Amino acid sequence: MTLTELKYIVAVARARHFGHAAEACYVAQPTLSVAIKKLEDELGVVLFERGGAEISVTPLGAQIIAQAERVLEQTAAIKELAKQNKDPLAGPLRLGVIYTIGPYLLPPLVKNIIERVPQMPLILQENFTVRLLELLRQGELDAAIMALPLPEHGMSMQTLYDEPFVVAVPQNHPWAKRSAISAQDLKSETMLLLGNGHCFRDQVLEVCPEMARFSSPGNGMQRTFEGSSLETIRHMVASGIGLTVLPRASVPDMHSRSSMLAFVPFEAPVPERRVVIVWRKSFTRRAAIEAVCEAVAACDLPGVEMFVPDRAVPDGDMQPAAR
Numbered sequence: 653m654t655l656t657e658l659k660y661i662v663a664v665a666r667a668r669h670f671g672h673a674a675e676a677c678y679v680a681q682p683t684l685s686v687a688i689k690k691l692e693d694e695l696g697v698v699l700f701e702r703g704g705a706e707i708s709v710t711p712l713g714a715q716i717i718a719q720a721e722r723v724l725e726q727t728a729a730i731k732e733l734a735k736q737n738k739d740p741l742a743g744p745l746r747l748g749v750i751y752t753i754g755p756y757l758l759p760p761l762v763k764n765i766i767e768r769v770p771q772m773p774l775i776l777q778e779n780f781t782v783r784l785l786e787l788l789r790q791g792e793l794d795a796a797i798m799a800l801p802l803p804e805h806g807m808s809m810q811t812l813y814d815e816p817f818v819v820a821v822p823q824n825h826p827w828a829k830r831s832a833i834s835a836q837d838l839k840s841e842t843m844l845l846l847g848n849g850h851c852f853r854d855q856v857l858e859v860c861p862e863m864a865r866f867s868s869p870g871n872g873m874q875r876t877f878e879g880s881s882l883e884t885i886r887h888m889v890a891s892g893i894g895l896t897v898l899p900r901a902s903v904p905d906m907h908s909r910s911s912m913l914a915f916v917p918f919e920a921p922v923p924e925r926r927v928v929i930v931w932r933k934s935f936t937r938r939a940a941i942e943a944v945c946e947a948v949a950a951c952d953l954p955g956v957e958m959f960v961p962d963r964a965v966p967d968g969d970m971q972p973a974a975r
Contacts, residue, residue, distance in 0.1 A: 728791030842894030
């Protein structure tokens with residue numbers, strides 16, 4: 653039994669597909685399949701029910717895979733413990749960021765990290781929330797920046813900032829000169845949202861109840877279009893197709909009249925999202941997490957309420973003292 657074999661069975665259990673699991677592990681499918689069959693023969697059990705389009709995990713296989721996940725996490729912890737006597741700020745930090753945060757936070761964050769801790773380069777990856785949590789559990793990432801709410805994850809977490817939402821409308825829209833818009837107003841408009849899988853879509857639907865209600869089939873919202881990115885949706889709004897809701901950091905100047913868009917704030921209470929950094933509880937480079945928190949707090953994101961980082965970063969607690 654090898655750690656590589658354990659990594660393979662965990663990957664198959666998550667992907668429910670040998671080909672996709674092989675891609676995630678950067679190996680050929682025959683290599684992965686042979687290794688898993690070897691492990692099954694060694695243990696004398698069947699871990700997966702093969703056949704059909706999707707692979708199923710046997711009841712005993714589910715127990716073994718759960719134990720394999722714990723073994724892999726502890727293995728990553730051993731590697732981290734070996735670095736305890738070294739400078740925790742020396743060496744790369746593998747940081748994940750969700751798609752709707754990365755384009756706006758990463759440019760100033762990377763600049764701040766280079767200035768503050770040049771010995772700790774960031775290895776960055778943008779992805780969906782669910783995938784970033786998987787990579788954290790597998791030890792492929794050290795930390796990830798994402799937005800609440802999160803699925804159950806059992807990791808440590810620190811608040812970074814609260815970010816309000818704004819409404820984007822075409823420049824010639826009747827609302828372009830309004831001082832504020834309520835979520836109730838949106839039900840009569842054609843709304844452009846991100847597609848399924850983007851957590852920002854879920855956050856918008858959660859904090860704007862009218863959108864959640866009226867985007868359901870048979871209800872009052874005229875139409876709902878789905879886009880693959882915020883920038884795609886922004887261009888669709890500029891073309892006059894409809895309206896959208898954007899995170900405030902994606903709007904450098906609320907009063908700009910140089911583009912084809914106008915941006916209008918929400919009426920109080922303003923919907924917003926809380927952005928956090930998440931890492932494994934077994935991760936020992938706490939000083940590296942603190943350095944990222946401090947670098948984020950020093951970023952100048954428009955309209956964002958930054959939280960003062962706590963030097964003693966807790967396990968799973970968020971710091972409410974904002975500046």
